[in-house]
Amino acid sequence: MTQTETRGGARRRPPSRGNHQGAKRARETSGSDPRAAAAEIVSAVCEDHQPLAAVLDGDDTRALDPRDAALARAIARITVRRRGDIDWCLANLMDKPLPKRASAVRAILRISAAQLLFMRQADHAAVNVAVALLKGDGATGGFAGLANAVLRRLVRERDLLLARLPVEANTPDWVWRRWVEIYGAATAGAIAAIHREEPSLDLAFAATGGPLPEGAEPLPTGGARLPTGTVTEIEGYAEGGWWVQDFAAQLPALILGDVAGKRVLDLCAAPGGKTMQLAARGAKVTAVEIDPARAERLRENLARTRLSDRVEVVVGDAMEAGGTYDAVLLDAPCSATGTMRRQPDVAWAKSKTDITALSRVQKDLLRHAADRVESGGSLVYATCSIEPEEGEAQIRFVAKHLPALQLDPINEGVPAAFATPEGTMRTLPHMAIPETELRGLDGFFAARFRKV
Known part of the structure; x- marks a missing residue:
């Protein structure tokens, strides 16, 4: 489960640490040029450390006509996705880095390089617009000559730079x-x-055996994959027959086995894919989410998929959830490094201290979740992280400190390719999906325990 800073599912946006000059300049010009709007988005994400999804959801591209808005968002997405590659190429063309305060200049150089390197927009347009944007603001005009020289050199040396680009950049x-x-x-x-690479679009279905949207390929979970698409325009959206959920994220709920008629507690539930999976398979679900806005979005998804009558949504801290249940699903707050394929800004917003702090939160949640499982019941612990501290190390913690939870080796519900010798599940983003010719999924860890 993706969170920024958590205790029992709490989520807080990190404080802004960037220079807002770039965002102010972009807001003044974004009404007329999609590249200025793209620079504003990139500045908010890369300089102010705001989540890309949240910025895209609330950006000012609505003031543009639809075609320009789509271009602005596409430029911003590819810039954030290839941020490290772009910075590596620019560093090879500059004698020294830009001063830290030059956030607006950095954003414009990044979006321009993204167009030249990975979008193959018209070279002259990308360069000329960058120079014009910089000259249009007295605070950045002095960098126009530098940008012109760097970007024109990038055009000349593009193929050589791409050939030398290290995978780790x-x-x-x-x-x-x-x-x-x-x-x-x-x-x-x-x-x-x-x-x-741009990720595909994975769907999970409220009922099995129904028709797949046109162009979709079936997944072993019973879901389907589409190359891409606007969610609300895909066949079956209005009817509520499916929701968007990465293939790997569909696996932890399946590990609980047959949940029909069982009382299941879903801790830290939003955005709700696993909640809907459990409800669709006949469980009576109590879904706990601390963020009221995210809880409301979960309710909306339940209403659209016609699963509301099987789920009680509780707004509250997962650490305060009471009662006992036949099964508990703990999709714990984590560093979310397994989702970087879908959320490319995650890598640059995290640090080693985040992993350490979140691993402590996970231990607290595991203790609490263990008390919520009835004797003989099951607990599935999962994180969308590929860091061992948030996965494998927690199994050792349970073995040492929570003797009432016995590891229940996973031998069904998960393709053999993802099963570990220890009886847990581990997916990595580059893996192929069994029974298909598809590749690419979120990085996940999951383990199942039996309460004795």
């Missing part, structure tokens, strides 16, 4: 070093490579 150094140590250079490289 698009991953923060501390993350890359960890992954090499944990998984080896080859696997770390494969993960970093797939993070450069």
